[in-house]
Amino acid sequence: MPDRILLAHGSGGKLAHRLVTETFVSRLGNPILAQMDDAATFNLSGTVAFTTDSYVVDPIFFPGGDIGKLAVCGTVNDLAMSGARPLYLSLAVIIEEGFSKSDLERIVDSIHQATIEAGMTIVTGDTKVVNQGSADKLYINTAGVGIVPEGVNVSGKNAKPGDKILLSGPIGDHGIAVMSKREGLRFSSKLESDSAPLNDMVERILATGQQVHCLRDPTRGGLATTLNELAQQSHTRIVIEEAAIPVREEVLGACEMLGLDPLYVANEGKLVAVLPASGVDKVLAAMRSSCYGKRAVIIGEVTDGEPGRVVMRTHLGSFRVIDMLTGDILPRIC
Amino acid sequence: MKYVSEFRDSALAKGLIAQVCRLSSTPARFMEFCGGHTVTIFRYGIRQVLPQTVTMVSGPGCPVCVTANKDLDKTIALAHFPDVILATFGDMLRIPGSHSSLQQAKAEGADVRMVYSAMDALNIARENPEKHVIFVGIGFETTAPTIAASVLQAAKEGLDNYYILSLHKLSPPVVKALLDSGEVNLDGFICPGHVSTVTGSQAWEFISRDYGIPCVVSGFEPLDVLHSISMLVSQVETKRAEVEIAYRRGVQPEGNPTALRLMREVFAPCPADWRGMGEIPASGLKLREAYLEFDAETAFDIDSGPTRETEGCLCGQILRGVATPQDCPLFGKACTPEEPVGPCMVSSEGSCSAYYRYGGEHA
Numbered sequence: 001m002p003d004r005i006l007l008a009h010g011s012g013g014k015l016a017h018r019l020v021t022e023t024f025v026s027r028l029g030n031p032i033l034a035q036m037d038d039a040a041t042f043n044l045s046g047t048v049a050f051t052t053d054s055y056v057v058d059p060i061f062f063p064g065g066d067i068g069k070l071a072v073c074g075t076v077n078d079l080a081m082s083g084a085r086p087l088y089l090s091l092a093v094i095i096e097e098g099f100s101k102s103d104l105e106r107i108v109d110s111i112h113q114a115t116i117e118a119g120m121t122i123v124t125g126d127t128k129v130v131n132q133g134s135a136d137k138l139y140i141n142t143a144g145v146g147i148v149p150e151g152v153n154v155s156g157k158n159a160k161p162g163d164k165i166l167l168s169g170p171i172g173d174h175g176i177a178v179m180s181k182r183e184g185l186r187f188s189s190k191l192e193s194d195s196a197p198l199n200d201m202v203e204r205i206l207a208t209g210q211q212v213h214c215l216r217d218p219t220r221g222g223l224a225t226t227l228n229e230l231a232q233q234s235h236t237r238i239v240i241e242e243a244a245i246p247v248r249e250e251v252l253g254a255c256e257m258l259g260l261d262p263l264y265v266a267n268e269g270k271l272v273a274v275l276p277a278s279g280v281d282k283v284l285a286a287m288r289s290s291c292y293g294k295r296a297v298i299i300g301e302v303t304d305g306e307p308g309r310v311v312m313r314t315h316l317g318s319f320r321v322i323d324m325l326t327g328d329i330l331p332r333i334c
Numbered sequence: 335m336k337y338v339s340e341f342r343d344s345a346l347a348k349g350l351i352a353q354v355c356r357l358s359s360t361p362a363r364f365m366e367f368c369g370g371h372t373v374t375i376f377r378y379g380i381r382q383v384l385p386q387t388v389t390m391v392s393g394p395g396c397p398v399c400v401t402a403n404k405d406l407d408k409t410i411a412l413a414h415f416p417d418v419i420l421a422t423f424g425d426m427l428r429i430p431g432s433h434s435s436l437q438q439a440k441a442e443g444a445d446v447r448m449v450y451s452a453m454d455a456l457n458i459a460r461e462n463p464e465k466h467v468i469f470v471g472i473g474f475e476t477t478a479p480t481i482a483a484s485v486l487q488a489a490k491e492g493l494d495n496y497y498i499l500s501l502h503k504l505s506p507p508v509v510k511a512l513l514d515s516g517e518v519n520l521d522g523f524i525c526p527g528h529v530s531t532v533t534g535s536q537a538w539e540f541i542s543r544d545y546g547i548p549c550v551v552s553g554f555e556p557l558d559v560l561h562s563i564s565m566l567v568s569q570v571e572t573k574r575a576e577v578e579i580a581y582r583r584g585v586q587p588e589g590n591p592t593a594l595r596l597m598r599e600v601f602a603p604c605p606a607d608w609r610g611m612g613e614i615p616a617s618g619l620k621l622r623e624a625y626l627e628f629d630a631e632t633a634f635d636i637d638s639g640p641t642r643e644t645e646g647c648l649c650g651q652i653l654r655g656v657a658t659p660q661d662c663p664l665f666g667k668a669c670t671p672e673e674p675v676g677p678c679m680v681s682s683e684g685s686c687s688a689y690y691r692y693g694g695e696h697a
Contacts, residue, residue, distance in 0.1 A: 243344060252338045258450075259682060261377075311693075315344040316351065316556060318379025321693030323671075 005099040010129030020127060023101070027108045028091075028115070032123040040123035042088060044147065049084035051075060052143035060107070060137055062178045064192030065268070068107035071140040072114035073197045073268060074219070080199040081215045081271065083154035083206065084146030086118060091125040092141040097132045107138070118197035120144070152206060158213035159234035159274045163302040166273040166280070168201065168287050169194070169295040171223050172251040175265035179258065187257070191250045194292075196269030201290035208286050210279030217271050221325045224263040226272055227310045228324045235307035240300030240322070242314045264325045274302060337583075341555030342378075350560040351383045358387045358567045363519060365655055367509065368526035369396030369683025370554050376692035378556040380563075388563065391518065392688075394508055394608070394653040395526055397473045398425045398681040402607035405501050406431035407638035408631070412468055412499060413444040415634055419462060421455035422470040423477075424448045429677045432642040452477075452484035459488070459496040468630045471500045471619075476528040478502045478619055479593035482600035485621070485628050497630040500620055503606055505529050506537050507617035513545050518655045522566035524559070525551040527581045532597075534589025535577050542575040553581035600625055609677070610650020649676035652685050659689040666690060 008015045025033060032040050053074050060067040072089065079086040091111065095104065115122055173194040180189040198217060205212060214234070218226035223245070231238045247262045255262050269292055275283055280298060287293035300312075310322040366372055372392045375381060381390055394400050410431050413420040420436070427437045427448060440446040445465075449455050452469055459467035471481045481498060488496040505526060512518060525538045530551045538549045548569035552562035562580040569576060579585050597619070606618025621629045630636075646664050651657035659665045659678070669675035671687060678684035 249339065256338055314378045314556075315342050316347045316378050316380065316383055316560075317344075318382040320377060320379045321691070323691050323693075 003101045005095050005097060005101055005104065005129055007097050007129050007131065010095070010127060016127070023105055023108055024091075024125060024127070027105075027112050028122045030121045030123070032121065033125070040088070042123065044087075044145065046150065047148040049079050049082045049146045049148050050143070051078040051082075052141065053078060055140040055142070056136070057178065058136065059178070059181050060103075062181050062193055063189075064173075064177055065195035066107055066110050067138060067140055068111040069114045069195050070268060071142045072111055072118060072120070073195050075142040075144040076118045076120060076197045076199055077217045077271075079144050079146040080202040081154070081217055082148060083152040083202070083212075083215065084148045085203070086120050086144055086146040086199050088123045088145050089115065089120050090143045091122050093126070094128045094130060094135055094139040096135045096137050097129055099137055104138070114197060118199055149206065154212055154215050156214050156216060156230050156233035159230050159236050159302045160213060160276070161236060161302050161304045162277060163213055163274045164277050164280045164298050165227075165238065165240065165300045165302065166275070166284060166287065167223070167245065167297055167299045168198075168271045168293040170246040170248045170251070171218070171267055171270060172247060172255065172262040172265035174268040175222070176251050176254045178266075180254065187254070189250055189254060191248070191254070194267055194269035196292045198269065198271050198292060201271065201287060201293050204286040204290055205273060205283050208279065208282040210275060210282050212273055212275045212279070212283065214274040215271055218267050220266050222262070222264040222266060223272070224261075224310070224322045225325050227322065228308075230272070230274060231310050232308040234302070236302045237304065237306045237308075238300060238310045239303055240310070240312045242312050244297055244299045246295055246297060263322060338555070341553070341557045343557065346557055347560060350557065350564055354388065354560065354564045354567055355385045357564065357571055358385050360570055361387045361389070362521035362567065362570045363389045363391055364522040364524060364563065364566055365391045365393045365518065365520050366524040366559075367393040367395040367505065368524075368529070369399065369681065369685070370528070371395075371524055371526070371552060371559060372685055372688050373683055374554050374556060374559050376688040379692075380556065380559060384563065388567065391520070391655045392652070392685040393655055394512065394611070395474070395505065396653075396678065396681050396683040396685070397477075397503060398429055399649065399677045399684050400503060400508070400608045400610075400653055401429070401472065401501055401677065402609050403432050403641045403643060404607060404638070407433070407641055408636050409470055409499060409501075410434050410436060410439050411636050411638040412630060412634060413439040413446050415466070417465050419445045419447060419458055419465050419467045420470065421447050421449045421458055421467060423450075423472060425681050425683075426470055426472060428674065428680045430674060430680070432640070452481040456484045456488060456493070456496060459493055460491075463495060466495050466497060466633075468497045468499055471498045471502050474503055474505045474526070474529045475532045475597070478601060479532060479590075479597045482596040485600050485625055486596065488628060489625065494627070496628060497633055498621060498628050499630040500601065500618070502601065502619035503608070504603065504617050504619065506533070506540070507614050508608060508611065509541065511611060511614045511617070512654060513541070513547075515654070520547055521570055523547055523549045524562050524566070525549050525577070527551060527553045527558070527584060530581070530585045530589065532590050532593045535579050535585055535587045536589065538577045542577050546575045548575045549577040551577070551579045551581050551585050553584060610653045644675050647676040649678045649686070652678055659686040662686070
């Protein structure tokens with residue numbers, strides 16, 4: 001087979017069949033996928049969580065990950081943030097004609113690795129190839145289902161005045177790592193994306209038996225946007241401490257250079273937990289026991305008054321409003 | 335030295351705040367010229383921690399904000415020319431002109447690309463020899479030297495598809511115009527840090543000499559700005575008017591001679607239109623005769639139609655320091671970052687955007 005994806009690979013004919021079996025099924029193999037029926041069938045019982053997300057990251061390979069790992073972790077994390085135990089994933093790939101076959105194999109391997117870590121199975125999928133120029137290299141959509149354990153009720157609307165806000169580690173790594181490799185913007189950086197499945201950390205948090213009101217992963221729009229969503233959904237006010245928010249020195253430096261605020265830069269392996277003060281010690285210990293939460297900290301609290309507002313106490317002791325992200329993050333010019 | 339976190343140190347900041355409070359007894363109004371300083375002041379809530387005697391006024395130092403509608407319309411018209419790639423700094427994309435914006439032109443099919451430097455635009459020109467690549471030259475003395483360097487490089491390589499729309503502005507002339515207008519009474523001036531890396535602190539000598547106003551060149555971290563305010567307060571209290579540098583790690587009195595030479599070789603001063611201030615003599619930069627082949631206005635017959643000013647928008651007064659965003663009837667209502675009416679709400683360095691984004695929270 002040539003090392004390029006041809007339009008015929010998406011035609012439904014022999015080439016398409018070979019691509020599916022040799023590139024996807026052989027790597028992702030599991031009994032449900034191997035049935036090769038039109039739909040995957042499986043049993044579920046309990047409260048089902050169901051989510052979908054599309055991945056169009058540019059560049060598709062970046063330090064610390066690639067579009068495949070992201071497509072698994074992103075959907076796993078959306079399920080985990082609803083308190084669910086992730087179970088099954090679908091995988092749909094739209095490939096631009098001429099895409100490198102070995103790069104595709106690399107991405108599928110990475111998808112496989114991520115599903116193993118997350119303990120999930122890919123049970124159904126689809127592959128399409130579009131004309132050159134109709135898509136940019138490769139797009140992925142994944143949908144996932146999971147089961148929410150009994151007694152777990154996690155939602156953005158549940159935050160209550162008095163709750164503490166916990167963050168699992170330093171912010172901005174993913175956004176800056178990706179930007180450092182973007183065409184026309186390359187700068188040297190040792191930073192890696194934090195892309196990671198967080199379901200294990202969530203299980204550890206829930207296993208403490210402490211009440212947890214909200215879980216959310218601050219992806220696009222960053223921590224600032226996530227906190228605004230929580231404040232709006234729960235009609236509460238959130239106050240955070242600038243000095244408490246961990247940001248790596250490399251991220252701070254790059255943000256200064258690019259005119260960005262780390263609070264708005266994307267993460268792919270961090271979570272925010274909101275819970276009553278009484279449970280903080282145990283939940284913090286649980287987060288820190290996960291390999292992705294070693295630097296977990298308390299960053300603020302939920303208060304009364306001004307529903308939907310997020311404010312931050314700065315290094316100077318003054319307060320400023322933290323608004324949602326507007327438009328795209330743009331560089332500054334002087 | 336990591337150059338970021340040290341300049342945000344909480345204990346040092348509190349020490350400086352205490353020093354300002356202790357030193358200041360005379361009421362004083364200080365203007366920060368630069369939009370970057372306005373952002374630092376709001377991002378760190380600096381106004382909240384200053385004593386009542388010190389009032390901060392935001393100035394016209396946001397290059398995108400001061401660009402007149404007429405010039406924005408020209409930019410948008412150029413983007414619509416056939417076979418043109420318009421390269422620009424990101425801040426320009428969302429700024430509304432009389433009838434449209436570059437973002438809208440892009441959605442209508444114009445090839446508008448965001449770049450971080452003129453050298454990126456030059457690369458686009460090299461890679462697309464069949465296209466005309468126009469770089470929107472915007473900014474103060476900070477950006478002009480690198481854009482001059484791109485023109486010299488294009489000339490050296492014999493590139494015949496690279497153009498500059500020169501909307502550059504010079505900062506000392508606008509400060510002079512502002513002070514001559516007598517509209518704002520100032521007791522101190524925080525001079526722009528990045529501009530001064532190029533011009534040197536010498537560019538501001540006329541303010542202290544001719545107007546008797548103390549000046550301090552400041553960096554952009556909270557400690558830089560607090561340190562500068564403390565130096566201004568000290569000058570006010572001891573009745574001195576000098577130009578001092580609180581940004582020694584970036585600024586020398588004589589500036590950057592190489593950058594100044596590049597800028598002067600390629601550009602010559604010319605009159606320029608400023609939003610809210612009208613035409614100010616010798617406050618802009620045009621390409622010199624020898625480099626006219628790179629001038630977009632010479633190469634393209636631009637017809638941008640009649641300009642229109644938005645009714646009720648106070649950006650002009652806000653840039654002159656005679657109104658604050660809260661004085662504007664549109665602020666936060668008809669004009670928000672999502673649907674901006676005036677440029678000061680769009681640019682990351684605009685006063686309205688800083689007021690809106692960071693608020694004036696006293697919690």
